[in-house]
Amino acid sequence: NAGVTQTPKFRILKIGQSMTLQCTQDMNHNYMYWYRQDPGMGLKLIYYSVGAGITDKGEVPNGYNVSRSTTEDFPLRLELAAPSQTSVYFCASSHGDRAINEKLFFGSGTQLSVL
Amino acid sequence: AQKVTQAQTEISVVEKEDVTLDCVYETRDTTYYLFWYKQPPSGELVFLIRRNSFDEQNEISGRYSWNFQKSTSSFNFTITASQVVDSAVYFCALSPNAGKSTFGDGTTLTVKP
Numbered sequence: 001n002a003g004v005t006q007t008p009k010f011r012i013l014k015i016g017q018s019m020t021l022q023c024t025q026d027m028n029h030n031y032m033y034w035y036r037q038d039p040g041m042g043l044k045l046i047y048y049s050v051g052a053g054i055t056d057k058g059e060v061p062n063g064y065n066v067s068r069s070t071t072e073d074f075p076l077r078l079e080l081a082a083p084s085q086t087s088v089y090f091c092a093s094s095h096g097d098r099a100i101n102e103k104l105f106f107g108s109g110t111q112l113s114v115l
Numbered sequence: 116a117q118k119v120t121q122a123q124t125e126i127s128v129v130e131k132e133d134v135t136l137d138c139v140y141e142t143r144d145t146t147y148y149l150f151w152y153k154q155p156p157s158g159e160l161v162f163l164i165r166r167n168s169f170d171e172q173n174e175i176s177g178r179y180s181w182n183f184q185k186s187t188s189s190f191n192f193t194i195t196a197s198q199v200v201d202s203a204v205y206f207c208a209l210s211p212n213a214g215k216s217t218f219g220d221g222t223t224l225t226v227k228p
Contacts, residue, residue: 042218106160
């Protein structure tokens with residue numbers, strides 16, 4: 001069982017470039033999330049989705065876009081990369097049902113540097 | 116708005132010492148969930164425990180124990196007889212529903228041999 005898979009693991013971008021961080025889960029989870037973790041800080045929610053076709057902003061959405069065309073995939077798009085977007089990005093998923101022992105399942109992270 | 120405060124930025128102990136990581140939270144929700152996650156040096160995030168707001172029973176799992184006190188909005192985590200493998204960053208998180216969690220800034224625990 002692969003769980004949550006993120007690609008790439010590392011990436012260096014130049015200022016102004018764009019890229020898409022890929023995230024897929026095979027647990028049939030309804031909810032998916034993108035977090036960023038800056039050095040010495042906790043995770044900040046960028047965007048989340050409660051199901052295919054439904055997305056919403058989190059705490060720090062500026063400079064990012066998402067889409068959720070399928071239950072499995074939740075890509076994060078960075079447009080016009082800026083040094084402030086240098087961070088480690090985590091994709092996560094959860095079932096979305098309080099009746100179940102709800103918790104976040106995380107991908108292994110993407111370390112992004114914008115130079 | 117929700118907030119999670121982990122006042123201890125870094126803690127250093129010697130192996131076999133007991134250590135408690137503090138977590139204080141703020142929320143206006145009457146039903147919520149509290150979590151602890153571990154992030155070892157390899158970087159992945161590992162779920163440790165979830166506690167519902169209506170269940171204040173403390174929990175023990177091996178060397179780990181959690182103390183949830185709604186009256187003081189705290190959810191503290193104790194490691195008994197710490198080991199070097201416990202060295203990691205530990206995050207406390209709060210969620211009003213299934214997922215959308217607010218994280219504290221983490222406590223870096225270093226256990227020295």
